[in-house]
Amino acid sequence: MTSVAQPRRYFGTDGIRGHVGTWPVTPDFVLKLGWAVGVVLARQGNSKVLIGKDTRISGYMFESVLEAGLSAAGIDTQLLGPMPTPAIAYLTRTLRAQAGIVISASHNPYYDNGIKFVSSQGTKLPDELELAIEEQLEKSMTTVDSAELGKAVRIVDAPGRYIEFCKSSIAHEVTLNGLKVVVDCANGAAYHVAPNVFRELGAEVIELGVEPNGLNINLNCGAMHPAILRQHVLQHRADVGIALDGDGDRVVMVDHEGNILDGDELIYIIANHRAQTGHSKGGVVGTVMSNLGFELAIQNLGLEFVRVAVGDRHIISELTKRGWNLGGEPSGHIICSDMMTTGDGIITALQILAAMRQQKKSLKALGAGFIKYPQVLVNVKVGANADIASKPRIQQAIQAAEKQLGKHGRVLLRRSGTESLIRVMVEGEIADQVSHCAQELVVIVEEEFANSA
Numbered sequence: 001m002t003s004v005a006q007p008r009r010y011f012g013t014d015g016i017r018g019h020v021g022t023w024p025v026t027p028d029f030v031l032k033l034g035w036a037v038g039v040v041l042a043r044q045g046n047s048k049v050l051i052g053k054d055t056r057i058s059g060y061m062f063e064s065v066l067e068a069g070l071s072a073a074g075i076d077t078q079l080l081g082p083m084p085t086p087a088i089a090y091l092t093r094t095l096r097a098q099a100g101i102v103i104s105a106s107h108n109p110y111y112d113n114g115i116k117f118v119s120s121q122g123t124k125l126p127d128e129l130e131l132a133i134e135e136q137l138e139k140s141m142t143t144v145d146s147a148e149l150g151k152a153v154r155i156v157d158a159p160g161r162y163i164e165f166c167k168s169s170i171a172h173e174v175t176l177n178g179l180k181v182v183v184d185c186a187n188g189a190a191y192h193v194a195p196n197v198f199r200e201l202g203a204e205v206i207e208l209g210v211e212p213n214g215l216n217i218n219l220n221c222g223a224m225h226p227a228i229l230r231q232h233v234l235q236h237r238a239d240v241g242i243a244l245d246g247d248g249d250r251v252v253m254v255d256h257e258g259n260i261l262d263g264d265e266l267i268y269i270i271a272n273h274r275a276q277t278g279h280s281k282g283g284v285v286g287t288v289m290s291n292l293g294f295e296l297a298i299q300n301l302g303l304e305f306v307r308v309a310v311g312d313r314h315i316i317s318e319l320t321k322r323g324w325n326l327g328g329e330p331s332g333h334i335i336c337s338d339m340m341t342t343g344d345g346i347i348t349a350l351q352i353l354a355a356m357r358q359q360k361k362s363l364k365a366l367g368a369g370f371i372k373y374p375q376v377l378v379n380v381k382v383g384a385n386a387d388i389a390s391k392p393r394i395q396q397a398i399q400a401a402e403k404q405l406g407k408h409g410r411v412l413l414r415r416s417g418t419e420s421l422i423r424v425m426v427e428g429e430i431a432d433q434v435s436h437c438a439q440e441l442v443v444i445v446e447e448e449f450a451n452s453a
Contacts, residue, residue: 010137011130014311015116017105017418020058025113027065033115034069036136037099038150040129042074047098052080052088052158054104054189054247057214058113062103066115071150072143080158082212084189084248086344087162089122093341094161099125104189104247107224107331108418110215122341124313159193166197169339169347170354176203179353180238182254184208184229186222188246194346198242198353206236217246223332223345230258240353240363244345249312250332251345253352255363263332264294266352268370269363270336271326273355275301281338285318285327287311288412289377292427294330297370311417312343373408375427376438382422382449388413391448394441401426401437409434413441422449 010016010024016033018025024033041047051066053059059082067077078095080088085102092100098120105112117125143149181203185191191210199205208229209221218224223245233241233254241254253261261269267284274280283304286294290307298305306322308314312335315327319337328334333343340347355366388394394413401411409428416423422445426438 010134014313014417015102015114017108017114017116018112020111020113025115027061030062030115031065031069032137032141033133034066034101035073035141036069036133037101037117038070038073038075039136040132041098044098048076048078050078050080050088050092050095050097050100050155052083052085052091052100052102052189054085054217055082055187055191055212055214056105056110056113056217056246058110059103062113062115066101066103067152069141071152072141073150074144074148075150077150077152079152079154081154082189082192083158083162084193084244084344084346086249086340086342086347087158087189087193089118089342090162090165090340091155091158092118092120093122095155096120102247106247106418107218107222107245107250110217110219118342123316159196163193163197163200166193166346166350167201170201170350171358174201174354174357176201176353176357179203179240179356180206180236181353182206182208182229182232182236182238182241184222184232184241184243185210185248186218186224186244186246187212187216188218188222188244188248190244190248190346194242194244194248197346197350201350203353206232206238208232222246223250223252226252226254226260230254230260234258240356242345242349245332248345249343251334251348252332253349253363255367257364259364259367261363261367263328263330263334264291264372265367265370266332266348267326267328267334268294268297269355269366270334270348270351271298271303272301272366272369273351273359274326275303277358281326282322282324285315285322285324287315287329288414289330289425291330291372291375292408292410293371293373300369310414316341373427373429374431374434375425376434378424378438378442379416379419379421380424380442380445380449382415382420382445384420386415386420386422386449388415388422394444394448397441397444401441404437405433411437411441413445
């Protein structure tokens with residue numbers, strides 16, 4: 001008998017995320033969420049929870065109410081302040097906390113925010129805990145006796161702890177001496193961490209996006225806008241550019257000629273380097289969004305390649321199932337599971353820089369051997385309940401495009417898991433043909449959902 005996953009009312013694939021002030025991303029709900037989490041964790045014994053956040057202004061509000069809710073349930077909290085999402089996962093594990101809470105909307109604009117949880121092992125919370133928290137949320141909020149209320153302390157050395165961990169992820173003999181690196185932190189959670197990691201390893205660092213004001217996270221900077229990084233790499237004649245997103249779990253890079261390398265290209269470089277040095281463990285996990293050229297390049301290395309649905313939880317699940325340790329998405333969300341339990345932009349960049357030093361090659365030279373197929377990705381704004389499957393005209397258009405592109409082409413339309421968007425992706429061998437098919441599909445999607453956005 002096959003078990004069916006119990007549906008969630010509050011938790012999505014990546015916690016809870018949305019527009020600040022719109023349910024459930026409201027202070028009253030998040031207060032009760034903190035309490036519900038605390039009650040469930042308290043059943044397992046008195047313990048502590050870590051809370052970290054990115055730099056968006058609403059993080060102050062949600063940090064406070066989460067702390068209050070946990071305290072009401074009798075749980076102690078340790079406040080990390082602004083820290084990258086992977087750093088919170090790492091510190092939850094090393095500080096032996098029962099769970100960690102990340103306050104972030106990742107690559108979204110400042111007016112969004114979200115809450116997600118990590119287990120004591122730095123991984124996604126077990127299903128049974130999520131279900132227990134949802135069940136607790138249906139009950140009235142209570143407060144433990146005053147003598148049992150939780151306490152809160154700040155971990156002031158959290159950035160330093162994580163910097164040392166990042167540095168330890170590459171071989172001790174590898175230094176970055178002589179490298180000029182431009183680092184764009186997206187005015188996000190890595191602003192006070194990432195530049196110091198590369199600088200302490202010997203690089204000359206030019207900093208961008210390191211002046212967060214609560215409103216400028218991801219604003220025309222970082223991994224979502226790598227053209228800014230490209231401009232500075234060329235202007236400063238740097239060897240490489242590194243762009244993170246608002247919570248530091250994504251990275252894209254720029255070579256010395258200004259070419260922008262996405263997640264597929266970076267994973268290929270890491271996989272190739274590991275294959276050459278005898279450190280490969282199994283194959284590589286990509287997603288339905290991974291470029292066809294990436295799949296072929298991985299196979300040409302003699303490695304197996306599999307695709308899963310978009311989202312780190314799917315990638316991590318497949319890596320765990322197969323005993324592999326490398327996977328990720330074109331967006332730059334890359335998982336080296338032998339080092340981290342989640343995507344980590346800084347550690348990914350360090351793997352690339354280490355490959356450059358050990359092979360004595362430029363970033364551009366390392367990427368040779370990967371020929372990317374022309375691909376067009378367009379985001380179309382739709383309403384919250386837009387359903388592609390319910391539109392026969394869209395389904396017919398997809399089939400027509402697939403027939404036109406042939407066996408070396410792909411068409412994918414999917415709803416975003418974090419925004420009210422339909423992502424239209426088309427790829428194939430001929431750029432003009434790909435562009436034409438994508439434009440036709442976008443027009444049809446816009447017409448079919450004209451009244452829903």
